[in-house]
Amino acid sequence: MRAKVYVTLKPGVLDPAGKAIERALHALGFEEAHDVRLGKYIELHVDGDATEAAGRLDDMCRKLLANGVIEDYRFEVGE
């Protein structure tokens, strides 16, 4: 199964990179952009059926792909 994992900073965790991007967007005239948060996007292939893969992905996220102290995660399992 193809899987897509999205790792994002928890609300409230300082994101200086997101702030810097927001300032750059404003400097380019995109004044309407706010609350920029920079995260990670991970693609991978997982063996097994969708249910099995989802369980394993959750494990992967908790053990490695995301740091639960500062990050949230979600994932999509497709063909």
Added chain:
Amino acid sequence: MRWGVVTFPGSLDDADALHALEALGEPAVALWHKDRSLQGVDCVVLPGGFSYGDYLRAGALARFSPVMESVVGFAAAGGLVLGICNGFQVLCESGLLPGALIRNRSLSFICTTVHCRVEETDTPFTGAYGHAEVLALPIKHGEGCYVADPATLQALEDDRQVLLRYVDAAGRATEAANPNGSLRNIAGITNATRNVFGLMPHPEHACEALCGGVDGAGFFRSVRATLTDGLPTRTASVPPGL
């Protein structure tokens, strides 16, 4: 007693840590990330650098190396573990210390000398220092901003686990003296059982006058004194709000 300094792929300060220990007259051996044996050492040093290229997150991949399995067991059994800079990040990612280290507030890599205040002296790592002693220590990191949720921070303060804070030359923990945005100016913490210590400043680069100062030597001397003479007794904490 004997020290062990771990080398991960991407470690930079392992040789410097071994050199500093040698300069202090301390016997030390190199430990390899693929080895499970800690060679019977009494204190493990996780050095600075960019273990595994800082891929994914700083310190995230080093925790799965064979040597870290042994270090986690060693710490659980009460063994002394000192994590410097990237070593601090590895300790947080391993769950041996609470919280996490994220990108500096400025987004810049910082390489400078800062002042730090020793908050507690009744630990194996800080017993050689005086009450609220202010040290000049080098820092060099891009991801040194210490964060934890409010409950964890409060628990760290209540249990006196914050051992080192960024301060100005007069010893005040001001916003201006905070180089990287760390919550509550935290530069170093210990675990609840006080046998694991992580700090962002580099004491191993401050052990010889030739390198600009010797304020870092006390951390190593403290460990030596603890293992020789026992744990130092408590002196008063730094008053809150300073």
